[in-house]
Amino acid sequence: xxxxxxxxxxTAALVAGAALPAFADTNANETDKSYLTGxxxxxxxxxxxxxxxxxxxxxxxxxGRVLAFVTKDDGTQAMQLFDADTLxxxxx
Numbered sequence: 001x002x003x004x005x006x007x008x009x010x011t012a013a014l015v016a017g018a019a020l021p022a023f024a025d026t027n028a029n030e031t032d033k034s035y036l037t038g039x040x041x042x043x044x045x046x047x048x049x050x051x052x053x054x055x056x057x058x059x060x061x062x063x064g065r066v067l068a069f070v071t072k073d074d075g076t077q078a079m080q081l082f083d084a085d086t087l088x089x090x091x092x
Contacts, residue, residue, distance in 0.1 A: 045087075
């Protein structure tokens, strides 16, 4: 009786474990930032800018755009605006 119960319990656990990948997030590669807030979102944007080769030291949300403080090659800092979704430079 105990062997049967143990076998049934083990089988149920294996079936449940095999079904877990079906619940995995299929949209993991999309950049949904709705869960990000405040400082975390700014840090994420800063890393994305740095990955694009932009030497930004800090960023802020600015009316739907990204305001980045960028260090130039000569060591001076400048403010630059970027599109919040594509991080493409925005001309004023």
